[in-house]
Amino acid sequence: MTSLRRLVIICFLDPRRVTSGVQRRVAAEISYFVKRNVEVTVITAGSGVGSCSSPVRYITIPTPPVIYPIRTLFFALRASQHLRRLPAFDLVETHQEVGVTVRLAFPLKQQRTFVFVEMVHGMLRDEFGAIYRHEGLLSPATFAATGFLPLSVIEQSAAREATAVVTVSRDSAERITRRYGVNPRMIHVIPNGVDTNFYTPTPVKPRLSPFQAKKSACSILYVGHWHVSKGVLRLLHAFAIARRTDLRLRLKFAGRGPLGPTLRAESRRLGLSEQVEFLDMPDDEEVLDAYRSADIVCMPSLQEGQGIVALEAQACGVPVVATYAGGLPEAVKDRQTGLLVPPGNIQALADAVLELAHNEALRFELSRNAAAWARTFEWENVLAQSASLYEGLLYTFNSAR
Numbered sequence: 294m295t296s297l298r299r300l301v302i303i304c305f306l307d308p309r310r311v312t313s314g315v316q317r318r319v320a321a322e323i324s325y326f327v328k329r330n331v332e333v334t335v336i337t338a339g340s341g342v343g344s345c346s347s348p349v350r351y352i353t354i355p356t357p358p359v360i361y362p363i364r365t366l367f368f369a370l371r372a373s374q375h376l377r378r379l380p381a382f383d384l385v386e387t388h389q390e391v392g393v394t395v396r397l398a399f400p401l402k403q404q405r406t407f408v409f410v411e412m413v414h415g416m417l418r419d420e421f422g423a424i425y426r427h428e429g430l431l432s433p434a435t436f437a438a439t440g441f442l443p444l445s446v447i448e449q450s451a452a453r454e455a456t457a458v459v460t461v462s463r464d465s466a467e468r469i470t471r472r473y474g475v476n477p478r479m480i481h482v483i484p485n486g487v488d489t490n491f492y493t494p495t496p497v498k499p500r501l502s503p504f505q506a507k508k509s510a511c512s513i514l515y516v517g518h519w520h521v522s523k524g525v526l527r528l529l530h531a532f533a534i535a536r537r538t539d540l541r542l543r544l545k546f547a548g549r550g551p552l553g554p555t556l557r558a559e560s561r562r563l564g565l566s567e568q569v570e571f572l573d574m575p576d577d578e579e580v581l582d583a584y585r586s587a588d589i590v591c592m593p594s595l596q597e598g599q600g601i602v603a604l605e606a607q608a609c610g611v612p613v614v615a616t617y618a619g620g621l622p623e624a625v626k627d628r629q630t631g632l633l634v635p636p637g638n639i640q641a642l643a644d645a646v647l648e649l650a651h652n653e654a655l656r657f658e659l660s661r662n663a664a665a666w667a668r669t670f671e672w673e674n675v676l677a678q679s680a681s682l683y684e685g686l687l688y689t690f691n692s693a694r
Contacts (some may be wrong), residue, residue, distance in 0.1 A: 392451020415598025464622025519550030
């Protein structure tokens with residue numbers, strides 16, 4: 294078996310400052326491969342100059358403050374120039390829309406002396422489609438999401454010409470075949486994982502008496518990007534409905550995103566300023582504390598590749614209320630580790646929150662199951678699949694040359 298010695302990862306979002314699932318995946322991969330003596334070079338966007346740091350080399354490419362699609366394409370063009378100048382590498386892994394970097398650097402496949410892997414976390418075309426279905430054709434959210442369409446064409450092109458495509462769920466793999474026309478034999482499902490040494494449950498809380506349970510506050514948590522595709526406004530409205538029945542409920546939004554001002558304004562309009570808390574750009578320790586103090590974690594996504602937040606929450610022993618969107622049903626086991634509801638359905642989301650808030654025995658059972666289920670997604674085990682796949686691809690590629 295040919296050994297992987299030199300790996301290049303191209304990712305628009307800088308993995309040194311984790312604020313998304315894509316960055317979490319890339320950061321975990323870097324750590325995993327460096328421990329196995331692989332030389333890793335990361336090409337990413339940033340405001341600084343290219344830098345070298347042992348044992349990982351980072352090449353940061355400043356990008357102009359222009360709209361999202363143009364900014365990404367500018368990055369890909371600059372990244373291709375850096376990729377051409379690298380002395381030698383065995384495998385290039387690109388993430389989503391920056392797959393065009395390889396084609397720009399090496400237009401002809403015959404020029405390539407390396408394996409090319411395109412990583413699809415969740416199809417950009419499906420994210421646009423989800424926003425369009427739930428928000429309407431003429432909504433500002435749908436208009437803003439049109440930037441996903443040209444980038445999805447790039448993602449499709451990269452997936453078709455890559456040596457292999459890696460994606461995070463069976464749902465995503467099926468969509469890549471159906472929507473992008475990629476041969477299913479070229480697609481490999483390697484899910485996202487979770488660090489179960491860091492994300493751990495708190496000691497088992499004492500069971501409350503029925504009287505105590507009625508008086509005790511019930512904390513609901515959302516972690517992630519504050520974007521329309523994540524369903525955050527729907528969660529706020531579902532929370533407002535649920536609070537009409539149960540005044541114990543509290544809601545916390547941890548993360549950041551373009552809907553921050555709208556969420557704050559809407560919480561004030563609904564008279565929920567005292568019951569809704571915002572934790573902007575929390576670090577990992579703050580997120581861990583938020584998970585551990587939560588009774589319920591909500592993932593109301595309209596579309597999701599898989600859902601790292603769901604894995605982290607479950608690893609902390611917190612039941613998850615999520616939607617059936619995309620790969621979320623592969624991360625959350627309905628009525629075993631959490632509850633699943635139809636995406637976009639505000640009433641169903643409110644009902645699920647109330648069911649868990651009112652049923653402490655069910656929360657306790659789901660919590661215990663969730664922690665055990667999350668351990669099956671330990672990063673070491675997940676990324677061992679990536680290492681095995683990459684070495685197999687290298688062996689086949691070099692044997693055919």
